[in-house]
Amino acid sequence: MNPFFFGRSESHLFGAYDSPPAGGARGAVLCYPFGREYLLAHGTFRLLARSLSAAGYHVLRFDYSGTGDSAGELADASEAQWIDDIHAAIDETKDLGQLGQVALIGMRYGGALAALAARGRRDVDRLVLWDPTSDGASYLASVGAPVLAAGGGEDAGCEVSGVVLTPRLRGDIEHVTHATYGHGLPRTLLLTTGTASDEAVPLRDHLTAVGVACTVKHVPDIPAWATEWGRAGAGMPVVAVNAIVGWMT
């Protein structure tokens, strides 16, 4: 794995690049979930990156602006900025691997960001949505954001599990719906790992209705974004990772 910074000089992004040991002509950009879920999913993303590189992929996982090791503060972050970051990561991966196309893989809110970034890009050939967020309000409630009165107001910002959620970012997340996953998406894998086997049905129906070629896989496994790991990868969601690698290859 090669750790490095990339992107614009004033707002560089931290990236971790895994090249395929035996060479390869395919690429993937991994889009982390948000906040505490990012911290908890870090080890799983490392496992996914290594598994994909072993399968012949050039893989880049990176920290959005204002998160992880990347430049900036979360207080200045926005959905639009993070979509720009994904575009930069796509371009970087294509450069690193001398590739024409890459896949995007996003978990939870990272799935929504990946879908928004993939729209209309001809160089994104596949999209993996891993337990994607498709109802921003429910998602915010699930991470502990206090419910606001109608209209929200100026004080809609808050701190949630160590993350400063600005009104702008809160609004961005709150607006995530099925419509976030709209027209112009490439071939898509919708992966769910929860106990309910039918939880992906509404989003699958929506994707199908808007003409996206969608495969649904339900593989009950550990929720990577909500589980604290032991050292050295104990208890990783290996079944889910293998399902993604299987679909990608």
Next chain:
Amino acid sequence: MDDVNASYREKAVAFGEQRSLVGILTVPAGKHNDRAPHVILLNSGVIHRVGANRLHVRLARALSSVGITTLRFDLSGIGDSERRGAIPSLRESVERDIADAIDHLSTTQGATRFVLMGLCSGAFDAMHAALGENRVVGAVMVDIPGPFQTWRFIVYHLGERLFHFLSWRRPGEKAVFYSRAILSSVRTQPTAAGNGRYVIGGRSRAGRQRMAGQLETLLGGGVRLLVIFTPGVETNYNHRSLFRTTFPRAAAHPGLSFDYFAEADHIFSRDRERSRLVERVLAWMGNEPFGVAHDAGREAPRQPA
């Protein structure tokens, strides 16, 4: 490529055996302040190098603004660092990792003196690494796991609840709860001299006399210590005075500074508390007369590979 900012430059680095350790070097945009040691930030549990709620990133960039270079990195098997091969124990693996980080800063930055900083298991690792490495002249230890479960600990635990009305709504249940708490406190009391039976992230918790000896060895060797506690881990530490009453000699030593963040939780979830912690560390770094540490009682320094 480096991350370039007005007040700092950051570089991703891989170092150690087979370059298996991954970290971020944060260098002041100007020159490193030669009077200040270099700072190494250690993992808290299995949280990768950015720290709990990005605390290490904020610390590193704030320290750069006063001319101090930092390295935040992942211990073997955590974050982006590979697991080491045949290492007999977690402790040896951690010690080698920290020694590799010190060697890396020595080689690439010309660093000669170091401050180790960590929260929880990171504090534990900072103290033990300092005992074996005489290039370490300071340590910042936040919520270090220790033998604080004394009779005072039980008194504070019970005292806080004794007059709470809700505690007496179901007296039967409460009687069982307090009986268990007292028994548990007695059982978790580590032995006086040796390692306790209780561990934190695979690290054996020291007994009272042993940890007192370790702290006094460091202070006697000229190592400056900043010890900070929060009420965030109630089973470890539950009152401001516990450090002073558990380790009276170390607490009275002029080389040790102590603070209690009564409003913080263990992982500094609140932004305001993270800012306070950063300010406290910056003030301490600016005020301490870091010298060349003596090696009295400490092991010989490890030679760079």
